[in-house]
Amino acid sequence: MKAVKVTGWILLVALVGIQFMPTERNQSDLIPKTDFMVVNEVPKNIESVIKTSCYDCHSNNTDYPWYNKVQPVAWYLEDHVEHGKEELNFNEWDSYSSRRKNSKLKSIISQIEDDEMPLTSYTLIHRDARLSDNEKKIVLDWVSKLKDSL
Amino acid sequence: MKRTNLATGILAMAIIALMATSCKDKNKEQENQEGHNTEQMDDSGHMDGTMEDHSQMEQDNMNQGGMAMMSSEVVADYLTLKNALVSDDKDGAATAGEKLESSLKDFDTSKFSDEQQAELTDIIEDATEHAEHIAKSDIGHQREHFDILSKDVIDLLAIAGSERTLYQAYCPMYNDNKGAQWLSATEEIKNPYYGSKMMTCGSVQKQIN
Numbered sequence: 001m002k003a004v005k006v007t008g009w010i011l012l013v014a015l016v017g018i019q020f021m022p023t024e025r026n027q028s029d030l031i032p033k034t035d036f037m038v039v040n041e042v043p044k045n046i047e048s049v050i051k052t053s054c055y056d057c058h059s060n061n062t063d064y065p066w067y068n069k070v071q072p073v074a075w076y077l078e079d080h081v082e083h084g085k086e087e088l089n090f091n092e093w094d095s096y097s098s099r100r101k102n103s104k105l106k107s108i109i110s111q112i113e114d115d116e117m118p119l120t121s122y123t124l125i126h127r128d129a130r131l132s133d134n135e136k137k138i139v140l141d142w143v144s145k146l147k148d149s150l
Numbered sequence: 151m152k153r154t155n156l157a158t159g160i161l162a163m164a165i166i167a168l169m170a171t172s173c174k175d176k177n178k179e180q181e182n183q184e185g186h187n188t189e190q191m192d193d194s195g196h197m198d199g200t201m202e203d204h205s206q207m208e209q210d211n212m213n214q215g216g217m218a219m220m221s222s223e224v225v226a227d228y229l230t231l232k233n234a235l236v237s238d239d240k241d242g243a244a245t246a247g248e249k250l251e252s253s254l255k256d257f258d259t260s261k262f263s264d265e266q267q268a269e270l271t272d273i274i275e276d277a278t279e280h281a282e283h284i285a286k287s288d289i290g291h292q293r294e295h296f297d298i299l300s301k302d303v304i305d306l307l308a309i310a311g312s313e314r315t316l317y318q319a320y321c322p323m324y325n326d327n328k329g330a331q332w333l334s335a336t337e338e339i340k341n342p343y344y345g346s347k348m349m350t351c352g353s354v355q356k357q358i359n
Contacts, residue, residue: 097272103279103298110294 018071026062026081034094035059046142050090053118053129057084059091065125098150105147112140217261218311223253225312228303229335231284235296235342236349240289247284247292254278266309273309277302293343297330304331307358315359321352331355 111117123130227250234242259270280299284292316333324330324343339352
């Protein structure tokens with residue numbers, strides 16, 4: 001019984017302790033010249049879908065939820081965003097070569113088609129980031145056209 | 151960008167073709183890479199293999215051989231991957247994808263010109279990403295990535311050359327009839343995009359030496 005109590009206290013102290021650990025925030029007001037929306041002529045409705053459903057993890061600016069203030073959630077999100085940006089950063093779109101652009105667009109299409117993106121763990125909380133069948137269709141059509149035009 | 155790509159590719163292939171003419175017949179012995187190298191050295195009359203003793207022109211010759219050698223690991227892993235897809239073997243393809251990832255990482259671009267280095271780095275970065283995806287996807291996705299990966303490897307070989315003779319094949323049906331290419335060590339068509347479903351769909355476009 002005593003052991004349980006001690007473990008409980010240690011866990012509590014640790015949980016409080018990690019709240020003071022700093023996290024890297026992915027936030028920036030700057031829209032670089034290389035941004036996807038700047039270099040491509042993106043129709044308004046497509047732009048809005050991509051910004052709502054993709055930009056939180058695939059750009060330099062995340063619209064953080066309130067619970068991001070709580071550890072270890074913040075770490076989890078930090079890691080998530082870092083990895084997302086590594087795979088694809090819409091803010092840096094034009095710095096990719098045409099070969100890379102083509103590959104990224106291909107991946108965007110197949111991931112959306114197969115409902116791999118946006119991630120379920122993300123849409124669970126961000127209900128507005130879910131893609132309806134119609135949104136999926138218009139985004140896929142448009143991205144395919146962009147890919148063919150490269 | 152695509153046009154420059156093509157131009158560099160054609161130029162590189164022309165150079166390789168010129169340099170390889172003398173040992174074209176020996177190239178046919180695909181498996182015997184070591185033997186092929188020795189024979190190439192024999193042809194130019196140098197058995198010792200010490201670089202210092204060679205004149206500039208011969209050194210260039212050596213470098214070209216050396217460069218084609220650099221791509222051999224990548225080619226070998228690519229072919230293993232291709233064969234796994236031909237036999238509808240998802241796990242085999244995943245393992246080969248992982249191996250290809252590391253052989254791409256080990257590909258040394260330092261011997262190439264600055265322009266070629268930039269191009270190669272771009273190709274390798276792209277191909278690595280596809281290899282990574284192949285290592286952890288289902289077979290449908292593996293084949294989608296293999297499509298783009300094949301283009302990357304074809305472009306890479308246009309610059310670096312290949313030690314063994316390869317055949318560039320084309321399946322017009324894959325990818326919603328947009329078509330897809332692949333490389334094979336044999337002329338016989340065994341389709342990696344459809345596997346057992348449509349094994350013989352496709353035709354050889356050209357031979358790469």
